[in-house]
Amino acid sequence: MNPVKAFIDSVKSMIVGFKYLFTVPRMTLKFPEQKMVLPPGYRGQHYLEMDKCTGCSICAMSCPPRAITMVKRDPTPRNKRGLFPLINFNYCIYCGYCVLFCPFDALHELDIHDLAVYDRDKLIHPPEFLQKVKENPEILYEYSGMNVIRTPRWKEEYAEPVFTRRGVKHEPIRK
Amino acid sequence: MMDVAGLIIRIVKYLIYDLTHMGPVFKAVIFPGLAFVFILAIVLVWLERKMAAKVQMRIGPLYAGGPEGILQPIADFIKFAFKELIIPDQADKLLFIALPIVSLVVAMAPIAFMPYSRYMIISPNPYGLLFAMAFVTLFPLIILLTGWASNSKYAFIGGIRAAYQQIGYELPMWFSALGVALASRSFDFVKIVESQQPLWFALTQPLGALAFFIAMVAEMGRIPFDIPEAEQEIAAGWFVEYTGIMFGIYMVSAMLMKLYVLSLLFTVMYLGGWLPGWGLPEAWTFVKAFIVMFLIMFFRAVFPRTRIKTFVNMAWDKLLPLSIINLLIVFALTFTGFYGGVQP
Amino acid sequence: MDGGVYFGRLSRVVEALRRFAGKTVEFDPIRRLVNWGRLYSLWPVHVTTSCCSVALGAGMGARFDYERFGVLPFGSLRQNDLIIIEGTLTYKFAKRIRRIYDQMPEPKYVIAIGACALSGGIFRDAYSIVKDVSKVVPVDVFVPGCPPRPEALGRAVMLLQEKIRRSKVSGEPIETPIVVR
């Protein structure tokens, strides 16, 4: 290889590096303080509306890793057998089939997607809890023991999408 | 008993005098010596990580404490200090334990001969260049020994690679240094700097400066030539078996002290040290050395690693002729009186 | 820290010194300092078991940069203190993971991410999958998802930091009431 050309190439790469060092802005999302804008329909944690559920078990049948177990609770007029879904998030792959196939729109998904636990039993959500999640999604954090974290949970500060910032462009794929 | 008390009082008095008048103790312990070097080391580790992060559009260490996470290196060091020490069964135990300390001593020894200004030298020595270069040359031997003492495959490969690499860069480095010594007709750092009065040696001997710079980066084991510790190829190379505080010491000696010492050496030899000497001469030396360090740390963010064969070939094919040509040019120029002073 | 430090005949003296040092170190200011050092310097091993590693890649990349917490992926095992098990663990690889875990020096932590690591996930019927990673190595924090988002990985790192903050220098947890906010 031509040493002069190699030298010029390395100087060029240094110049690119300096350009990034001094002019291009950082694109990091300061995660615990900022929240990322997620696309609509993001598949996160589930909640259940128990008064709509009929116990038809289609969600349990459609779940690929069999994360849903039907458990017995007090029968209601709509749900005569008293069967409700219990979701074990140890198995759940967040595919959204249960929500998609539920014929009575009883299961739904939130965009909460940042659970982490010390104790795996906290990931088993019985139907009553799934019902509570609907009223107050924040209860997920308390239930899974994440309120030991000292950093602020959200500041209501949304990060801009990457491509609107100066210097960082998403180029379309050329054909 | 009175004698002892009197002695202690005299020692304390001397220390106070020394520290207030920049005597040898002040130099060894505070300014060009230990305290300064360790504070600089913390700043350098932080700066390196922060700079690499910035080039990759990240933030880098932030939450550890201090402005912009400057306490991150201290956190790392504390973690290493309180980690378990594992000494492999098959290792040579005495060597294994002793080598980190030896490496720290060898890596820091050249600081004693490095001038920050005409008077700011810990140990003024007419053969300073020879001593400093000798200690610098000694370090790959320690790497080789480390690889051998840990008795592990990757460590040994790393050590062998260090030795193999040294075969490549050592000669160009010494030939370039010889050019400097010939042009200033001395091995004394102070004289070397003084003889760069009108023009730096980097301008009058550009070929030698280039060869020395490349050889120097290889000697530091910094990224275009970090062949002995190639993370992706041989785990972490020669220090792969070291845990806890022993690795902490290696991190300081091999990665920071060598960077500092060699950048200072390059500044003094080629960038005119404290010239032009007005104002605070120490500040001139420091700023120049810091720019060199910054540049070398910046390589980490932009360059990939060379293969070992490529590097050794380049060293023998390009660097060695370059430094020899440089030496011949300097030799010819001394007869014309270009470098000033008496003719040889 | 009950790993072996071997200094030949000196080992008894060293043992006594260690016992003394072990007591001294638990005083609160020193404990806090050491824990501060540990929790802001978690270096994970480069070991990738399966497809959940994209979460790790995204987490260490420019968008979510967990180097802010001091998480720096590092090449060799002897200097690291965190294993992130990323998804499916086969029986064949479980032996390697155990070996990696045993080779690391003592305060060491494990984060298991992904449904596969927690329970087998979508592969729960496969013959070659370890259904429960905590049978192979003791796991500190579990993260559900397939793959989890990088935010969840960040939560896991924060939970782990909190766990370290509430433990002794020797590694045992201190019982402190969990503050509910």
Ligand code: SF4
């Ligand atoms: S999202 Fe998919 S895996 Fe999870 S419970 Fe629903 S069907 Fe099962």
Ligand code: SF4
């Ligand atoms: S949640 Fe929907 S699909 Fe599942 S049992 Fe109830 S009604 Fe049927």
Ligand code: SF4
């Ligand atoms: S949980 Fe999903 S993404 Fe993770 S390893 Fe298993 S299949 Fe892959």
